[in-house]
Amino acid sequence: MTSARVGRPAPADVRTVTCVGAGVIGGGWVAYFLARGYRVVAWDPAEDAEQRLRHLVSAAWPALTELGLADGASLEHLTVEHDLATACAQADFVQESAPEDLELKRALLARIDAATPVEVVISSSTSGYAMSEMQTACAHPERTVVGHPFNPPYLIPLVEVVGGAATSPEAVAWASDFFRHTGKSVITMEREVPGFIANRLQEALWREALHMVAAGEATVEQIDLSITDxxxxxxxxxxxxxxxxxxxxxxxxxxxxxxxxxxxxxxxxxxxxxxxxxxxxxxxxxxxxxxxxxxxxxxxxxxxxxxxxxxxxxxxxx
Amino acid sequence: MTSARVGRPAPADVRTVTCVGAGVIGGGWVAYFLARGYRVVAWDPAEDAEQRLRHLVSAAWPALTELGLADGASLEHLTVEHDLATACAQADFVQESAPEDLELKRALLARIDAATPVEVVISSSTSGYAMSEMQTACAHPERTVVGHPFNPPYLIPLVEVVGGAATSPEAVAWASDFFRHTGKSVITMEREVPGFIANRLQEALWREALHMVAAGEATVEQIDLSITDxxxxxxxxxxxxxxxxxxxxxxxxxxxxxxxxxxxxxxxxxxxxxxxxxxxxxxxxxxxxxxxxxxxxxxxxxxxxxxxxxxxxxxxxx
Structure with a gap:
C-alpha cells in the first residue's frame, strides 16, 4: 500500500508516527511522541508487548506531564496494531527499535520498507550498526536513516542521525529537521562510524569498567560512585x-x-x-x-x- | 622540626591544612579547606603564585558561600608562605598538588616529609602515579597517601584514597576519615591501580575522543554535545x-x-x-x-x- 501523496510531508506536518518494536527503547519513543502530541501506532511481535508498553508509557507519563505536554497530547492517541503492514501504512514517520541483531534488522527494515508509503522516512534506533549494512534488502533504501536515541528516549535529548550508502542526503536532512522539530537535540553525522559518537565514548568507559571488575581493580559500586561523585x-x-x-x-x-x-x-x-x-x-x-x-x-x-x-x-x- | 605531639591528631582535631602547590588543583583545595573552616597555609614556587591563588580563591568563594560556609570560615585564614619548611611545620595535614612529574613529586615529597611533624599525614593530589613510586625518598613514607581530587576540588565531592607499599593502613584509614569529616565523598582503594578508578574511566573516554578527532570521525563540538545532551x-x-x-x-x-x-x-x-x-x-x-x-x-x-x-x-x- 502506498500513499497518493506526492513528496515528503514537511517535518511540521507529521501527524502519525509508527513505532516498530516496543521494548525499553521503542516504548520510550512511544511515550515521547505521545507527549509531543503525535498519534502513535505501535507494533511488536511479543505476546505481552501491549501490556508491557502500556506499563512503560504510564510509568513515564508523570515525568512527561511535569516537563510539559504538547497541546492535545494524550495516552489515548496510542494504537497497538497486530499487523506490521497495517501499522506502517498509517505512518508519516517510522522509528524502528528492534533487538540489536543485524539479520533481524535487515529483514525487518525490508518488511517496513515494503509496507510504508514511499515518501515516508524510516529511522532505526540501532545502537551501532551502519545503515549501509541494514538497508540492503530495502526496495527504497534512500529514505532509511539511523536515528539513534538514548535511554530513556522520552527524557534524554540527543539523537544521532546518519544515513547509509544508499540513503539520500535529503532524507538525512529531513530526519534531522523532524527530530529537532519534536524537541530533540540532533547531531547529524557526515559519515558512518560504528557506534556513532556518544556510544563510542560510553562504550570505551564501559569496557574499561568491565576490565576493572574482571581484574579485581574496582567493584561495581566503586565504579558508579567514582562517576556520580x-x-x-x-x-x-x-x-x-x-x-x-x-x-x-x-x-x-x-x-x-x-x-x-x-x-x-x-x-x-x-x-x-x-x-x-x-x-x-x-x-x-x-x-x-x-x-x-x-x-x-x-x-x-x-x-x-x-x-x-x-x-x-x-x-x-x- | 618535629612536633612534640604524640600520635596523630583525630581527624576532627585538624586545624591547619598546608597546601603545597597552588595551581588549579592546589588552589581549589585551598578554597575548599578555607570554606570548611580550616586555617590554610599555602606554598608554591611560582613568582606570581600568591596573586593567581587569591584570584582563584576569590572566584570560587561566591559558589562556596552559596553552598554554605562552615562556622568561622574566612578568606583571612589563608597564609601564603615563601618557605616550604615553614609552611609544612605548621601543618596538621598536608595536601600536595605539584605538577604531574614523577621525579618532581618524589623530590618534593621528600622535602615535605622532612619538614612536616612526623605524625602528620601527607596526601598527594597526583592524577595517576602510585604512592609506592613517589614515597621512595621519604624518611617517613608510612604517613604518605594519595588523596586524588577532581577539578574543581572545592565542588566535586570525590576523593580517591590509596596508600603505597610503605604506607601504613592506619594512615590510609585516617586520611579517608579526615576527607569524609571535611565533607568529601571517599573511595578507599585496597590496591594501587594506575589512574585509580575515575581517571581510568575518564581517560578511556578521553582517549577514544582524541582518536575520533584525529580520524575525522567527530568534531570537538560534536563530542561535547554527544555527552551533555x-x-x-x-x-x-x-x-x-x-x-x-x-x-x-x-x-x-x-x-x-x-x-x-x-x-x-x-x-x-x-x-x-x-x-x-x-x-x-x-x-x-x-x-x-x-x-x-x-x-x-x-x-x-x-x-x-x-x-x-x-x-x-x-x-x-x-
Missing part, C-alpha cells in the same frame, strides 16, 4: 572536551595538552592513546576555542561552578 | 553500571548483558572488550543488585527520571 558531575555542563579546557587554568586546552599530554602515555586505561601530533593538538585546541565562542576561562569556570552546584542541589546532594 | 545526563544520577542495569528493562543488568553482550565484540570503540565470562557477568549483575539495595527496576527508573529532569531543569534546559 566525580567527573559525572561535570559532563552534563560542558562535556569532556570543554571540561578539560578548564583543567589547564588560564592557558586552557593548549596548556592542558602541553602539561598532561605526556600522561597520555601512562597506563591509565587499557586503551592506547592517539598520538598527540601538532595537527591533533591544534584541532582540539581550536575546537575548544570555537565551542567556547568568546567565553573566557573565567566565564566558563563560573558557568561550570553554577552548573555543578545546580546539579548537586537538584539531586539533593548539596 | 546524551549519556552525561544519566551518569550523575546512577553511574555507568546502574544506568545499564536499566537498559535491560525488567530483566536488569542480567538481561542487558545477555542481550547486548555480543555487542562487546563490535568495533564501537578502539578498546578491546573484556571477555564476558560467567564470573564477570555474575560479578556485574551481583554488584548492581547490591547497589540497588532493594530498589526495584521501577523504583530506579522513577529515580533516574526524577534525576534527569532535575538536572535538565537545573541547567535551564527543560
Amino acid at each position: 566525580g567527573p559525572g558531575l561535570r559532563w552534563p555542563v560542558h562535556g569532556p572536551m570543554l571540561t578539560f579546557h578548564l583543567a589547564g587554568g588560564q592557558g586552557g586546552m593548549a596548556h592542558m595538552l602541553d602539561h598532561f599530554g605526556p600522561s597520555l602515555q601512562s597506563p591509565w586505561t587499557r586503551l592506547v592513546a592517539a598520538e598527540l601530533t601538532p595537527a591533533l593538538r591544534d584541532a582540539v585546541v581550536d575546537g575548544c576555542d570555537r565551542e567556547a565562542d568568546g567565553r573566557s576561562i573565567d566565564d566558563l569556570v563560573a558557568e561550570r561552578d553554577r552548573g555543578v552546584i545546580a546539579i548537586l542541589r537538584a539531586l539533593g546532594r548539596a | 546524551g549519556p552525561g545526563l544519566r551518569w550523575p544520577v546512577h553511574g555507568p553500571m546502574l544506568t545499564f542495569h536499566l537498559a535491560g528493562g525488567q530483566g536488569g543488568m542480567a538481561h542487558m548483558l545477555d542481550h547486548f553482550g555480543p555487542s562487546l565484540q563490535s568495533p564501537w570503540t578502539r578498546l578491546v572488550a573484556a571477555e564476558l565470562t560467567p564470573a564477570l557477568r555474575d560479578a556485574v549483575v551481583d554488584g548492581c543488585d547490591r547497589e540497588a539495595d532493594g530498589r526495584s527496576i521501577d523504583d530506579l527508573v522513577a529515580e533516574r527520571d526524577r534525576g534527569v529532569i532535575a538536572i535538565l531543569r537545573a541547567l535551564g534546559r527543560a
Whole structure:
C-alpha cells in the first residue's frame, strides 16, 4: 500500500508516527511522541508487548506531564496494531527499535520498507550498526536513516542521525529537521562510524569498567560512585572536551595538552592513546576555542561552578 | 622540626591544612579547606603564585558561600608562605598538588616529609602515579597517601584514597576519615591501580575522543554535545553500571548483558572488550543488585527520571 501523496510531508506536518518494536527503547519513543502530541501506532511481535508498553508509557507519563505536554497530547492517541503492514501504512514517520541483531534488522527494515508509503522516512534506533549494512534488502533504501536515541528516549535529548550508502542526503536532512522539530537535540553525522559518537565514548568507559571488575581493580559500586561523585558531575555542563579546557587554568586546552599530554602515555586505561601530533593538538585546541565562542576561562569556570552546584542541589546532594 | 605531639591528631582535631602547590588543583583545595573552616597555609614556587591563588580563591568563594560556609570560615585564614619548611611545620595535614612529574613529586615529597611533624599525614593530589613510586625518598613514607581530587576540588565531592607499599593502613584509614569529616565523598582503594578508578574511566573516554578527532570521525563540538545532551545526563544520577542495569528493562543488568553482550565484540570503540565470562557477568549483575539495595527496576527508573529532569531543569534546559 502506498500513499497518493506526492513528496515528503514537511517535518511540521507529521501527524502519525509508527513505532516498530516496543521494548525499553521503542516504548520510550512511544511515550515521547505521545507527549509531543503525535498519534502513535505501535507494533511488536511479543505476546505481552501491549501490556508491557502500556506499563512503560504510564510509568513515564508523570515525568512527561511535569516537563510539559504538547497541546492535545494524550495516552489515548496510542494504537497497538497486530499487523506490521497495517501499522506502517498509517505512518508519516517510522522509528524502528528492534533487538540489536543485524539479520533481524535487515529483514525487518525490508518488511517496513515494503509496507510504508514511499515518501515516508524510516529511522532505526540501532545502537551501532551502519545503515549501509541494514538497508540492503530495502526496495527504497534512500529514505532509511539511523536515528539513534538514548535511554530513556522520552527524557534524554540527543539523537544521532546518519544515513547509509544508499540513503539520500535529503532524507538525512529531513530526519534531522523532524527530530529537532519534536524537541530533540540532533547531531547529524557526515559519515558512518560504528557506534556513532556518544556510544563510542560510553562504550570505551564501559569496557574499561568491565576490565576493572574482571581484574579485581574496582567493584561495581566503586565504579558508579567514582562517576556520580566525580567527573559525572561535570559532563552534563560542558562535556569532556570543554571540561578539560578548564583543567589547564588560564592557558586552557593548549596548556592542558602541553602539561598532561605526556600522561597520555601512562597506563591509565587499557586503551592506547592517539598520538598527540601538532595537527591533533591544534584541532582540539581550536575546537575548544570555537565551542567556547568568546567565553573566557573565567566565564566558563563560573558557568561550570553554577552548573555543578545546580546539579548537586537538584539531586539533593548539596 | 618535629612536633612534640604524640600520635596523630583525630581527624576532627585538624586545624591547619598546608597546601603545597597552588595551581588549579592546589588552589581549589585551598578554597575548599578555607570554606570548611580550616586555617590554610599555602606554598608554591611560582613568582606570581600568591596573586593567581587569591584570584582563584576569590572566584570560587561566591559558589562556596552559596553552598554554605562552615562556622568561622574566612578568606583571612589563608597564609601564603615563601618557605616550604615553614609552611609544612605548621601543618596538621598536608595536601600536595605539584605538577604531574614523577621525579618532581618524589623530590618534593621528600622535602615535605622532612619538614612536616612526623605524625602528620601527607596526601598527594597526583592524577595517576602510585604512592609506592613517589614515597621512595621519604624518611617517613608510612604517613604518605594519595588523596586524588577532581577539578574543581572545592565542588566535586570525590576523593580517591590509596596508600603505597610503605604506607601504613592506619594512615590510609585516617586520611579517608579526615576527607569524609571535611565533607568529601571517599573511595578507599585496597590496591594501587594506575589512574585509580575515575581517571581510568575518564581517560578511556578521553582517549577514544582524541582518536575520533584525529580520524575525522567527530568534531570537538560534536563530542561535547554527544555527552551533555546524551549519556552525561544519566551518569550523575546512577553511574555507568546502574544506568545499564536499566537498559535491560525488567530483566536488569542480567538481561542487558545477555542481550547486548555480543555487542562487546563490535568495533564501537578502539578498546578491546573484556571477555564476558560467567564470573564477570555474575560479578556485574551481583554488584548492581547490591547497589540497588532493594530498589526495584521501577523504583530506579522513577529515580533516574526524577534525576534527569532535575538536572535538565537545573541547567535551564527543560
